[in-house]
Amino acid sequence: MNPCKFTASLLIVGSLCACNQEPKTKIAAEAPKKYETAVSLQGAVSDNNGLIKSGKIKAKTEKGELLAETTLEKSARFQLTIPAGTTLPVILSFSPIEVKAGEGEMLSVAVQPSISKYDINPLTTAIAKRAKDLGGYTLRNITRAAEEAVHVPDANKTSTGFRGDPTTQYGGWH
Numbered sequence: 777m778n779p780c781k782f783t784a785s786l787l788i789v790g791s792l793c794a795c796n797q798e799p800k801t802k803i804a805a806e807a808p809k810k811y812e813t814a815v816s817l818q819g820a821v822s823d824n825n826g827l828i829k830s831g832k833i834k835a836k837t838e839k840g841e842l843l844a845e846t847t848l849e850k851s852a853r854f855q856l857t858i859p860a861g862t863t864l865p866v867i868l869s870f871s872p873i874e875v876k877a878g879e880g881e882m883l884s885v886a887v888q889p890s891i892s893k894y895d896i897n898p899l900t901t902a903i904a905k906r907a908k909d910l911g912g913y914t915l916r917n918i919t920r921a922a923e924e925a926v927h928v929p930d931a932n933k934t935s936t937g938f939r940g941d942p943t944t945q946y947g948g949w950h
Contacts, residue, residue, distance in 0.1 A: 808863045810864065811860060811889050812860060814857055815857070815892055816856070817856050817866070817868065818854060819853070819854060819894045819895040820854070821848060821882070822895070823897065830850070832845065832846075832871045833845060833846050833854045833868060833870055834868070834871075835867070838867065838913060843858055844858060864888070865914075866886040867885055867913070868885070868886065868896055869882070869883050869896075870883075882897060882900070883900060883904040883905070884896045884897075884900040884901075885904045885913045887913060887915045888915065903921045903925050904921075906924060
């Protein structure tokens with residue numbers, strides 16, 4: 777082999793291998809999501825006993841700044857207008873007017889600007905608290921908390937909830 781070709785081949789192979797080092801790339805932090813225009817968030821409040829028709833709903837920033845509030849009177853449905861330019865997440869909290877044993881504040885967290893319906897109930901409260909424990913109110917943490925909160929039996933995790941021997945589903949393994 778020609779020494780020039782041999783040297784050129786070594787240089788090419790050496791530059792391709794680069795001592796098994798992969799280029800380091802930084803993952804850019806996702807820009808905070810905002811409501812570009814004023815938005816109306818709406819939903820219903822319930823507990824394990826049904827709809828709750830009295831209490832106070834507040835919408836706050838993650839720093840605790842009050843954005844909007846309303847009072848439920850003879851209706852479980854609420855609607856709050858969130859100002860344009862508000863950075864997400866927005867924490868919706870429900871406080872009963874008269875606190876009974878076992879009752880207290882319930883939460884729901886808005887993390888997507890395209891969603892405007894947010895019910896407030898014990899499940900949304902558990903999801904919000906778990907997301908906070910996971911590191912904060914991000915879409916990733918809310919999604920993970922929601923997945924952990926919903927308990928699906930192992931027997932129901934096959935395609936479309938099939939219950940039975942998966943080797944016979946659709947005529948056997950495919």
